[in-house]
Amino acid sequence: MYNKKAIFFDRDGVVNKLVARDGGLYSPRVLKDFVFYDDIKPCIDYLIEKNFLIFIISNQPDISRGKMTIKELEKIDLVINEKLRIDEIYYSFESEFTINGTKKPSPKMLFQAKEKWKIDFSKSFFIGDSIADRDCAKNANLSFILVSRSHNKELNYPVKINTLNDLKDIIDNNI
Ligand SMILES: [Mg+2]
16 A cells, blocks of 8 residues: 655755856755755754655765765765654766666655655655756656756746745645
């Protein structure tokens, strides 16, 4: 019986801030560059109260590209799990998107979580800040919510929030 409801969060740009490097904004490669957004903790606390399972679904291609170590990623995971009650973090280390791979916009990580945790996607949402997130949710037939941050103001989506605090209204109107 697939009856659990879940919220899937992208990580970089949603849970934590992007890092300025080489003239662009990218994922943190070391723990000292990992900074949480202020709105993530109260948002997750609220969702837990509403009995949602909480997941992070994240591409980390810098691992396979040799630009980041697993050890550093594990240090970041410790900090995430200390602060937030996440049920499971799913990472894709693949450098390129392939149809049978895990890298978003492939829906594979979402499907892995669905099978393991018996999730009903019709009662669940994906929260992301990128086109890859949007397409990943679409490929899994999962409702997508775009979080608008300073780095992605040009993106639009019918369901768009300016802070994770606004997720509460969407959830309250759906349950
Ligand atoms: Mg992102």
